[in-house]
Amino acid sequence: MSTTDAPTCLAFSPDGQKIASGTACSGVTITDISSKSKYQLEMLADAHTHITAVAWSPDGQKIMSASPDHTIRCWYATSTHLVGPPFGGHDDLILAVGFLPDSSHAVSLSRDGELLVWDTGSGAITQRVTVSNAAQTIFVAALSVDSTLLVTSDTKGGVAWEIPKCARIAEIALPDIPLLQAAIIPNNRPRVVLAFGDKSFWTWDVNTGKHDDARFEGLDGDDIPFAMAASPNGKLLALEIDGDVDHPTHFYDIEGHEFTTSDMKCTHPFAFSPDGKFFAASSVPSDSKDGSSDLIIHSVEEASKLNAPRIQS
Template sequence: MSSADALTCLAFSPDGQKIASGTARSGVTITDMSSRSEHQLQMLADRHIHVTAVAWSSDGQKIMSASPDHTMYCWDATSSHPLGPPFEEHKDVILAAGFLPDSSRAMSLSRDGELLVWDTGSGVVTQQVTVSNAAQTIFVATLSMDSSLLITSDTREGVAWGIPKCARMAEIALPDIPLLQAAIIPNSRPQVVLAFGDRSFWKWDINTGKHDDARFEGLGEDDIPFAMVASPDGNLLALEIDGDVDRPTHFYDIKGHELPASNMRCTHPFAFSPDSKYFAASSVPSDSKDGSCKLIIRSVEEARTHHMFNPGY
């Protein structure tokens, strides 16, 4: 990773053995968990170096990346070469992207509210849904790890979308307060934690459409949520606080109780492994001699005893 580079996105492979990490200047790096070896996707043009989103196919054979120029690429995860021309149907910044379970199709959502389902081989769009009729009003977009559930919000409402049908599953009226973050808690009755600009939290039940106030231990009146993600088993929540230099990220159980190991220093982007046993994040820039952000991988169990490991770069 180049000097003063920053991690922008992370994704574990379906088997949890590899991590794809996107950066602002160095493209996508694939890190092997067991050998701690790494290799980069073969990005041939400078405009593809900055990566804003990355995702694995469910069969582990493909990787998808998105760039600020509204384009997306599909890559062979083994050879690291692109599988075809760029997907260029979006006209605005891509906020969320993921493969569908068959690994041959993908979904992507751009800031202008266009949700597309497309064939990753041909690039043909098979479905298109406008999730917001007002231009550039999608402020929060969160996709579940299996790409089956998408949460979007504009200034008026939050919506849960079932993928790949792209159908509304539930709506929730939002208060006149900016919604900053959303985290999907996956289980048989999926819930969504919503974090607002006034430092309040809601826990929204997708099935009932109802919500309750949520509380997280140790958060003060000045602690604004900056990033948030839930583990796939629905047991843990990682929450980064904006401006918290000493302890940027806190870890909670699903009831809002803070874990003892929450003083570990790391920042977003975040990712839990599919089995929820590992957690990946970015190091704090000030911890690096050259100001760059390093990939940190932690065993969730070992994290409780403040142990972590770095993949060696």
């Protein structure tokens, strides 16, 4: 797999047995975790094969992807055929896609703050809402695995949205430090991890509006958070550091203590399986003779080294 075929986005199936990976030029590939067998979803000749976001329906029957041409495609997961023609409706880069719990509707968010709710069978837009302040670009966005919680930020602060009602349920004022990443803890009370440019992070409870402050230990002054994901139980955070070639991804507990995973080298995109047993990412290109990247899957137990964080004295 060349660097242009490297994973760009990942989504586990609901049963955690397969993973869909979007690529830069080969569309969507499905990998069986046990057998390592792979197959690709059917891409039409005129389709954009660069995938920017991917999602798996809760019933396991459909897969959805977004492309840089502002379109969304939906496939039958088993037959690999398209459900219908591409969905159009966005005028800017699509940041996130996801299925609602009924599997028959989906949501998509673009950089200009347009949130669309779709009927995945007909492709009809059933709801259109702007989730950013006037003339504000979405800088950071995170969508929960079940697509019922969306977190966005712009220069005015952070907002949590209940989907599909598209109602504001919480707001938070941000410090004068760039917010670089956000990750929603899936299987817990609604909590959001917000990572800032000074290596600090907040764990925000959107029900109470309160947040806990912490810092990622072991980072140098120039280390910038580039990508982040949270395990379903919130006990493990994967954080990629921009420009760190030797050790790009670090693993932390929710208090910022780093796990001793020096042997595990990987880069974004990240994904945790729904049961929290597996962690998927892209391999580090420099580890390959031809500079290629590929999908790698580790057990979460391996990533967290049996829950033995390295706590600095």
